[in-house]
Amino acid sequence: MGDGPSASGLPNGAAPLADPALARPASMQEWFEVTKEGRMDRMMPPWKNRLSDEEIWDAVAFAYSLHVTDTSLDQGEVVWGEQCSQCHGPQGAGDGPEAVANGWQMPDLSDLNAATARSDEEWFQTVSDGGGNMPAFSSSLSEDDRWAAVQFARTFSYEPARTPTLAAGEGRLLGKVVNNTAGGEVPAGAVVTLHPFENFEERRPIESTVGPDGSFTFDGLPAGDQFAYILTTDYGGLPFGSNVLSVPTDTLQADVTVPVWETSTTAGDISVELAQLFVESHQGNLLIGELYRVVQDGDRVYTGSEPAASGRNKVLEFSLPPEATALAMDGGEIGGRFVRTNNSVIDTQPLYPGRSQILMRYLLPYTGTSADFDREMSYPVDNLSVLVVDGPKVETDLQETDPQTIQDQLWNNFVTTNVAAGQDIKLRLSGLQRADATAAGAMPATPALTTAVVAYHPPIVAGVALVTGILALVVFVAYVLRSKPQHAVAVAPAGTSTSADGDERQALLQSIARLDDMYAAGELGEDNYVVLRTAEKRRLVQLSEPPVDDSTDSAAVEAEVSTDPGQSDA
Numbered sequence: 352m353g354d355g356p357s358a359s360g361l362p363n364g365a366a367p368l369a370d371p372a373l374a375r376p377a378s379m380q381e382w383f384e385v386t387k388e389g390r391m392d393r394m395m396p397p398w399k400n401r402l403s404d405e406e407i408w409d410a411v412a413f414a415y416s417l418h419v420t421d422t423s424l425d426q427g428e429v430v431w432g433e434q435c436s437q438c439h440g441p442q443g444a445g446d447g448p449e450a451v452a453n454g455w456q457m458p459d460l461s462d463l464n465a466a467t468a469r470s471d472e473e474w475f476q477t478v479s480d481g482g483g484n485m486p487a488f489s490s491s492l493s494e495d496d497r498w499a500a501v502q503f504a505r506t507f508s509y510e511p512a513r514t515p516t517l518a519a520g521e522g523r524l525l526g527k528v529v530n531n532t533a534g535g536e537v538p539a540g541a542v543v544t545l546h547p548f549e550n551f552e553e554r555r556p557i558e559s560t561v562g563p564d565g566s567f568t569f570d571g572l573p574a575g576d577q578f579a580y581i582l583t584t585d586y587g588g589l590p591f592g593s594n595v596l597s598v599p600t601d602t603l604q605a606d607v608t609v610p611v612w613e614t615s616t617t618a619g620d621i622s623v624e625l626a627q628l629f630v631e632s633h634q635g636n637l638l639i640g641e642l643y644r645v646v647q648d649g650d651r652v653y654t655g656s657e658p659a660a661s662g663r664n665k666v667l668e669f670s671l672p673p674e675a676t677a678l679a680m681d682g683g684e685i686g687g688r689f690v691r692t693n694n695s696v697i698d699t700q701p702l703y704p705g706r707s708q709i710l711m712r713y714l715l716p717y718t719g720t721s722a723d724f725d726r727e728m729s730y731p732v733d734n735l736s737v738l739v740v741d742g743p744k745v746e747t748d749l750q751e752t753d754p755q756t757i758q759d760q761l762w763n764n765f766v767t768t769n770v771a772a773g774q775d776i777k778l779r780l781s782g783l784q785r786a787d788a789t790a791a792g793a794m795p796a797t798p799a800l801t802t803a804v805v806a807y808h809p810p811i812v813a814g815v816a817l818v819t820g821i822l823a824l825v826v827f828v829a830y831v832l833r834s835k836p837q838h839a840v841a842v843a844p845a846g847t848s849t850s851a852d853g854d855e856r857q858a859l860l861q862s863i864a865r866l867d868d869m870y871a872a873g874e875l876g877e878d879n880y881v882v883l884r885t886a887e888k889r890r891l892v893q894l895s896e897p898p899v900d901d902s903t904d905s906a907a908v909e910a911e912v913s914t915d916p917g918q919s920d921a
């Protein structure tokens with residue numbers, strides 16, 4: 352849609368390729384040319400020296416599928432069967448019975464060279480007005496049907512991704528949209544979208560409209576271990592969602608709540624339940640990780656009132672040392688969700704009631720062998736700890752407590768409680784490795800800090816199910832599972848160990864480790880974590896089961912994946 356984080360820096364923005372109004376008049380060949388040669392007057396760089404022609408075609412084909420919806424392809428398929436196939440043939444090759452009987456000269460719509468030379472609009476004109484032996488459809492088919500038929504005709508030369516529909520079943524899902532804001536109305540007429548997953552692969556979403564009391568029903572759903580469901584709804588322009596639903600029984604009859612809240616431009620009580628600062632020195636830089644578990648104690652979604660530089664509202668603002676470099680935020684980009692100012696970083700994402708989490712990393716240069724780490728807390732903090740990788744001498748007013756071992760690394764631990772907003776946290780580190788002037792710059796790969804930040808964090812309980820986060824996660828899991836070599840797994844007799852099994856096992860273990868990290872970091876609520884992890888573990892056990900005696904191998908797998916998150920070897 353032309354809304355990527357770098358688009359706001361362009362004089363004319365970026366073209367919204369997914370907008371049918373922009374895509375329909377263009378042919379794929381035109382887009383290929385622009386991508387290859389660039390259009391510098393509009394700040395579109397040429398890609399010819401960086402991507403091969405094949406890679407450019409792949410990217411263009413993907414971009415050209417963005418304005419096409421699953422529903423219009425379905426609709427077009429029906430129109431094609433009824434109105435077009437008798438001449439053009441079922442696969443668009445021009446071999447339909449009517450064309451053959453009349454000996455007509457037919458275009459081959461499955462010819463990629465011909466198809467990519469024509470825009471949707473050119474084809475639409477032909478379908479509407481006819482030409483030669485092609486009849487005009489402008490009076491017999493609606494405009495919508497004609498566009499749909501054109502879009503379907505493209506699938507003969509290239510297949511735009513179409514999400515498969517969900518198989519029919521006996522299950523029924525009952526639920527309710529509940530407004531959790533005091534005095535809030537039930538959003539009558541709201542649309543609830545059901546996102547089904549089958550073995551973590553997305554199936555076509557299904558929509559339903561809520562009744563006057565917020566209730567909704569989805570019928571005819573398949574149930575069983577391999578299915579998972581998430582419900583989402585939009586309310587007041589914001590996304591809300593349920594937890595992931597697992598349906599372990601054969602008949603699905605579930606009750607589910609989709610919570611929504613009203614919005615507010617007035618901040619309620621915002622505090623930090625837990626702040627953890629991680630400090631490590633690396634060649635003239637302090638490498639800092641900061642983790643804040645934020646609590647919004649109101650019953651409304653806080654959307655901010657003051658515009659931030661990006662045109663979005665400022666919701667949270669955390670102080671940041673002006674000399675910080677290589678800032679990276681978890682969960683969003685600088686210039687997108689996050690905006691950096693001279694001495695702070697702003698989060699523009701609306702803040703839902705309950706807990707959420709901010710995680711940032713940056714470098715702080717020092718000179719000589721000592722450094723002052725001086726941090727102003729932007730919000731009141733209940734519990735704060737600063738963990739410093741063992742080595743330098745630390746002087747601070749904070750209380751030193753038991754050191755922590757995280758990922759085989761000893762961290763000295765300095766704590767305090769009840770820090771007021773605006774109060775400074777000060778540490779002086781001396782005896783550091785002498786700063787090396789040439790080493791500053793990119794964030795070094797330091798396993799200690801990056802893994803420690805997620806590993807140490809104690810598990811969070813329930814939180815607001817941030818819809819986009821969960822969907823992204825399920826899609827990520829699907830990606831991991833899909834990237835396995837499927838053939839080899841499918842043809843291998845049960846229990847035979849193949850290298851494909853090994854690859855899938857590896858992918859699953861990585862995915863489980865990542866789920867653990869996300870859960871430990873509070874990015875994933877308990878319910879979702881349990882559902883997703885159980886499903887993956889089940890697949891892992893399945894994969895390791897010998898055909899007859901399944902006690903040994905699956906027990907080993909069990910041991911391998913059952914480590915609690917938060918422990919150092921998770």
Ligand code: HEC
Pocket residue numbers: 430431434435436437438439449455456457458465469474475477478482483484485486488500501504
């Ligand atoms: C009676 C036979 C017939 C039917 C039915 C028919 N077409 Fe055609 N179509 C043709 C012929 C013949 C041509 C070539 C026209 C020409 O030579 O200008 C053609 C051309 C086209 C083209 C232009 C191809 C190109 O790149 O030049 C498109 C697109 C197309 N048809 C789509 C459709 C669709 C979509 C339908 C159904 C809604 C349809 N046609 C129904 C016979 C038919």
